[in-house]
Amino acid sequence: MRSVNFFIFSISALLIALLLQQANGEAFGETKRLIDKVNKNGPYVGVVIPNLFEMNPLLNYPEYTPSRLIIDFGGRRFRFGSVGKKQVILVMTGLGMLNSGVTTQLLLSLFDIEGVVHYGIAGNANPSLNIGDVVIPQYWAHSALWSWQRYGNGQDDALPLEDNGDYTRDVGYLNIRNYSTDSESDNFLNNIWYQPEEIFPVDGTPEERQHVFWVPVEKHYFNLAKTLESLTLEGCLNATTCLSTPPKVTTVERGTSASIYLDNAAYRSFIYDKFNISPVEMESAAVALISYQQRVPFIVIRALSDLAGGGEQSNEADTFITLAANNSVKAAVEFIKLLSSPERIASSIRI
Numbered sequence: 004m005r006s007v008n009f010f011i012f013s014i015s016a017l018l019i020a021l022l023l024q025q026a027n028g029e030a031f032g033e034t035k036r037l038i039d040k041v042n043k044n045g046p047y048v049g050v051v052i053p054n055l056f057e058m059n060p061l062l063n064y065p066e067y068t069p070s071r072l073i074i075d076f077g078g079r080r081f082r083f084g085s086v087g088k089k090q091v092i093l094v095m096t097g098l099g100m101l102n103s104g105v106t107t108q109l110l111l112s113l114f115d116i117e118g119v120v121h122y123g124i125a126g127n128a129n130p131s132l133n134i135g136d137v138v139i140p141q142y143w144a145h146s147a148l149w150s151w152q153r154y155g156n157g158q159d160d161a162l163p164l165e166d167n168g169d170y171t172r173d174v175g176y177l178n179i180r181n182y183s184t185d186s187e188s189d190n191f192l193n194n195i196w197y198q199p200e201e202i203f204p205v206d207g208t209p210e211e212r213q214h215v216f217w218v219p220v221e222k223h224y225f226n227l228a229k230t231l232e233s234l235t236l237e238g239c240l241n242a243t244t245c246l247s248t249p250p251k252v253t254t255v256e257r258g259t260s261a262s263i264y265l266d267n268a269a270y271r272s273f274i275y276d277k278f279n280i281s282p283v284e285m286e287s288a289a290v291a292l293i294s295y296q297q298r299v300p301f302i303v304i305r306a307l308s309d310l311a312g313g314g315e316q317s318n319e320a321d322t323f324i325t326l327a328a329n330n331s332v333k334a335a336v337e338f339i340k341l342l343s344s345p346e347r348i349a350s351s352i353r354i
C-alpha cells in the first residue's frame with residue numbers, strides 16, 4: 004500500500020513539475036512560434052526609431068500601412084506593417100546609446116532583417132547646413148569612449164594600457180585647457196583621448212576583438228540615398244512660422260553619437276573642426292555599430308532640429324522639433340520605397 008501511495012505521490016510531483024515547466028515554456032514558446040512564423044514571411048526592413056515623438060509621425064503617415072501584428076519582447080514593441088512594397092518592422096529604442104544598441108541587436112537577433120533604416124532628429128555641428136535640413140552621413144562614430152589623461156602628461160606620453168592595444172592615441176584628443184576663458188590658465192582636467200570601439204563581428208572569432216572608429220554606411224544604401232537629394236521638404240511650422248532657408252536632403256561625410264545632449268558652442272565647433280561631422284546626436288552610432296557587426300546593411304537619416312549649442316537663442320529644438328521629425332519621416336519613407344525597386348532587391352546588399 005505504502006509503495007503505491009509513494010508511486011502516486013511521485014507521479015503527481017512529476018506532473019506538477021511538468022505543468023510548471025510547460026507554463027513557463029508556454030509563454031516563451033508562444034512568442035517563439037510567432038517569431039518563427041513571421042520570419043517565414045521575411046525578410047523585413049527594420050525601422051529603428053529613437054523616441055515616441057519621432058515614431059508617431061510615421062504611424063500617422065499616409066504611406067505607412069500597419070498590420071494588426073505586434074510582438075512585445077524584452078520590454079520592446081515590434082510593430083509590423085508596410086511602406087510601399089516593403090514589409091517593415093518598427094521598433095522604438097528610447098534615448099541614448101545603450102537603448103539603441105540593445106534594441107537593434109534584439110531586432111537583428113529575433114527577426115529576418117534585410118536592412119536597417121534609422122531616422123530621427125539631431126543637432127547640427129556643420130555651419131554650412133541649416134535647421135530643418137535632413138542629412139545622411141556616410142560614416143558614424145561613437146564619440147564618448149575615452150581615455151582621460153592624467154594632469155601633467157601630454158601628447159607624447161603613452162596612455163595606460165596602450166601597450167596592450169587596449170587604448171590608442173591614433174584618433175586624437177580634446178585639450179580642455181584650449182577652452183578656458185582665460186587662455187593662459189592651465190587646467191587639471193587635461194586631455195581626453197577618443198577611442199575606437201571594440202567590436203566582435205558575426206563572421207569574426209568570438210572573444211577576438213577588432214576595433215573600429217568610423218563605421219561606414221553600406222555603400223549601396225548610401226548611393227541610393229543620394230537620389231533623395233531632390234526631395235522637397237516642408238519648410239513651415241504653420242502659416243506664419245517658417246524656416247529661414249528652405250530645407251533640403253543632403254548626404255554628408257560624417258556624424259557622431261554619444262549618450263550626451265550637446266548644447267555647447269565650444270564643443271560643437273571643436274568636434275566639427277576635428278572630425279568634420281554634421282549631425283551630432285545620441286543613438287545612431289550604436290545602431291551603426293550593431294548593424295555593421297551583424298553584417299546587415301543600414302542607413303541613418305537625421306533631420307537637424309537645432310545647432311547643438313551654436314545658435315544665438317536658447318536651444319532651437321523646442322520650436323522646430325515637430326517639423327524636423329516629420330521631415331525625417333518623409334525621407335525615411337522615400338528611402339524605403341527606393342528599396343522596393345526590383346533591381347535593388349536583386350543586387351547584393353551585404354557589407
Ligand SMILES: *[C@@H]1O[C@H](CO)[C@@H](O)[C@H](O)[C@H]1NC(C)=O
Pocket residue numbers: 059060061063064237239240241325326329
Ligand atoms: C507633422 O505631421 C503630423 C502628422 O503626422 C501633422 O499632424 C503635423 O501638423 C505635422 N507638423 C508639422 C510641423 O509639419
Ligand SMILES: *[C@@H]1O[C@H](CO)[C@@H](O)[C@H](O)[C@H]1NC(C)=O
Pocket residue numbers: 176177178181
Ligand atoms: C589647442 O589649440 C591650439 C591653438 O588653437 C590648436 O593648434 C590645437 O590643435 C588645439 N589642441 C587640441 C587638442 O584641441
Ligand SMILES: *[C@@H]1O[C@H](CO)[C@@H](O)[C@H](O)[C@H]1NC(C)=O
Pocket residue numbers: 240241242243244322
Ligand atoms: C505658429 O507657430 C509659432 C511657433 O510655435 C507660434 O508662436 C505661432 O503662434 C503659430 N502661429 C499660428 C498662426 O498658429
